[in-house]
Amino acid sequence: MRAMPEAKHPDDDASGVQIDMISAERMDGKTTMEKIRTILDGVREGNIVILESGLTPDEESRLIEVTMTEISPDEFNGIEIETYPQSQADDSSLLGRLMGREETKKLTVIGPANQIETLHKDETLISALVSRK
Amino acid sequence: MGLLTNLKDSISRAASTLFSEEDPKRIGIYGPPNAGKTTLANRIARDWTGDAVGPESHVPHETRRARRKENVEIERDGKTVTIDIVDTPGVTTKVDYTEFLEHDMEKDDAVRRSREATEGVAEAMHWLREDVDGVIYVLDAAEDPFTQVNTMLIGIIESQDLPVLILANKIDLEEASVQRIRNAFPQHETTPLSALEGDNMDEVYDQIAEYFG
Numbered sequence: 272m273r274a275m276p277e278a279k280h281p282d283d284d285a286s287g288v289q290i291d292m293i294s295a296e297r298m299d300g301k302t303t304m305e306k307i308r309t310i311l312d313g314v315r316e317g318n319i320v321i322l323e324s325g326l327t328p329d330e331e332s333r334l335i336e337v338t339m340t341e342i343s344p345d346e347f348n349g350i351e352i353e354t355y356p357q358s359q360a361d362d363s364s365l366l367g368r369l370m371g372r373e374e375t376k377k378l379t380v381i382g383p384a385n386q387i388e389t390l391h392k393d394e395t396l397i398s399a400l401v402s403r404k
Numbered sequence: 405m406g407l408l409t410n411l412k413d414s415i416s417r418a419a420s421t422l423f424s425e426e427d428p429k430r431i432g433i434y435g436p437p438n439a440g441k442t443t444l445a446n447r448i449a450r451d452w453t454g455d456a457v458g459p460e461s462h463v464p465h466e467t468r469r470a471r472r473k474e475n476v477e478i479e480r481d482g483k484t485v486t487i488d489i490v491d492t493p494g495v496t497t498k499v500d501y502t503e504f505l506e507h508d509m510e511k512d513d514a515v516r517r518s519r520e521a522t523e524g525v526a527e528a529m530h531w532l533r534e535d536v537d538g539v540i541y542v543l544d545a546a547e548d549p550f551t552q553v554n555t556m557l558i559g560i561i562e563s564q565d566l567p568v569l570i571l572a573n574k575i576d577l578e579e580a581s582v583q584r585i586r587n588a589f590p591q592h593e594t595t596p597l598s599a600l601e602g603d604n605m606d607e608v609y610d611q612i613a614e615y616f617g
Contacts, residue, residue, distance in 0.1 A: 328563035329533070331556045335497055336529045339522040342499050344515045349498030349522075353552050384498035392550050 288319060288386070288401050295324035303330050307337050314350055314383050315341070319401055325354055325379040351387040353397045354379040428475060428486040429616050432536035434528065434561075436553050437464040437494030439542040440573040444599035445491035448612075449473045451605065457491045463507045465521035467493045470531050480613035487616055492531060493524030495553055532560060538567040538616045545572040545580035545596065549588040558589060567615045572596045575603060 291313050298306055306326065311334075313320040326334060334352075342349050355377045380387075382401065391398040433441045445457040457473050459466060473489045499521045504514035532539070539561050543549050561568045570589055572582040576598040586594045595611050597604040 328556070328560040332529050332533055332560045335495065335556070336526045338497060339499070339526040339529075342518070342522045344501050344518060348500045349496070351552075352497055352556070354555065384500070389552070392552070 286403070288403055289317070290319045290321060292321045293323065295322075298322065298324060303333055304337075306330060307334050310334065310381055311337065311341065311350075314381055315347055317383055317386065319380065319382040319387065322379040322381070325377055347383070349384045350381055351384050351389065351399075352379065352381045353389055353392060353399060355394060355397065428488050429537040430472070430488045430490055430535060431538045431540055431612075431616055432470075432490045432492055432528075432531055433540045433542060434492055434532065434557060435494060435542035436544075436547075436551065437496055438462070439494065439544045439547075440599050441494065441542045442467050442491050444540070444542055444571070444573065444597075445471075445473065445489050447599045447602060447605065448478075448489055449476060451609075452476050452478055457489065463504070465494060465499070465504075465517060465524065467491060468517070468520040468524035469493070470524075470527050478609055478612060480609060480617075483613070483617070485613045485617040487612070490531060490536060492528040493521065495525055495528055495557055497553060499525070532557075533564070536566065539569070540612070541568055541570045542573050542599075543570065543585055544574050545582055545585060546574055546577045549585045554588070558592075568592060569611050569615045570594045571608065573599055576601045 293309065298309070301309065307330070310320050310322075331352075334350075338350050341347055380397065380399065382399075386402050388400045388402075389397065390400055433445050435441050442458050442460045446460060449455055449457045453473065453476055455473070458471050470493065471491045473491070476487050476489050478485045478487065499518045501511075501514040501518035504517050505511065509517065541558065541561070543554065558568070570585065570592045572580070572585045572594050574580055575582065575596045582594060582596040593611075595604070595607055597608050599605075
């Protein structure tokens with residue numbers, strides 16, 4: 272598996288915000304903790320991480336737990352994470368569950384809590400404001 | 405044959421009584437910070453046991469440890485439902501100690517509170533994965549329910565096939581909207597209440613007996 276490239280800021284004053292769009296293929300085959308590290312390492316660098324396929328509910332639960340253990344005053348306040356709510360009465364997810372597969376969520380955006388603010392969210396639209404550090 | 409059937413019936417009745425007496429279901433009270441989880445836990449505990457579960461406060465993250473109140477016996481229609489109530493810290497994905505400074509707290513106290521709050525959230529998530537048999541999900545009806553924490557937690561609860569009762573709390577507030585919560589989680593029944601005022605608790609107890617009995 273290829274390593275994530277080092278974060279490169281054009282200037283020392285970090286004039287922009289880096290966005291890492293991670294494909295489903297890249298996350299496939301990673302263990303839960305590897306996925307969480309990929310996300311949190313990026314977010315703690317100040318990057319916005321976008322996952323094509325999102326996380327399972329169990330992975331989300333563990334992401335919250337690991338995030339909590341890494342929060343440190345004046346350094347890391349935690350994450351902001353956004354996904355669309357699961358569509359209701361979804362036959363395919365029921366089928367997936369019957370077949371023993373965990374549901375996979377949709378597109379997911381994760382960023383540092385002090386840099387990303389959700390402006391609006393509903394079933395079909397997520398609007399967020401991203402600021403520099 | 406009749407004798408055998410009777411014997412089987414009484415064995416299965418005895419087994420189910422034994423099971424329910426030895427193993428009351430642990431019902432976790434979950435939700436975002438400041439939804440009124442401890443107020444509800446105290447209301448239930450006081451109504452049926454006479455004791456409280458923990459201190460209530462308007463300052464977020466007042467509850468920073470999961471607290472269990474065991475063997476709460478709720479009587480409905482001549483039947484008794486016995487549950488353990490687990491009051492859990494409010495779940496969030498971020499904790500910023502500077503928010504506590506706004507509540508007249510010194511920096512040291514605010515930092516300590518934020519550290520305890522993060523431990524509490526991690527603990528709550530652990531209980532949810534491992535140690536609860538059902539969930540009462542409490543929302544502040546005056547707040548927007550379409551938050552990521554609510555979406556994720558309901559998703560986690562559903563993925564574990566735990567029975568979940570959604571409560572729209574704080575209906576005593578003017579800006580409360582129960583319908584907004586119903587719209588956000590149409591796959592679940594939402595019951596309105598004010599845990600603070602004790603409004604609509606009869607229906608809440610009916611629902612607890614139905615969902616977790």
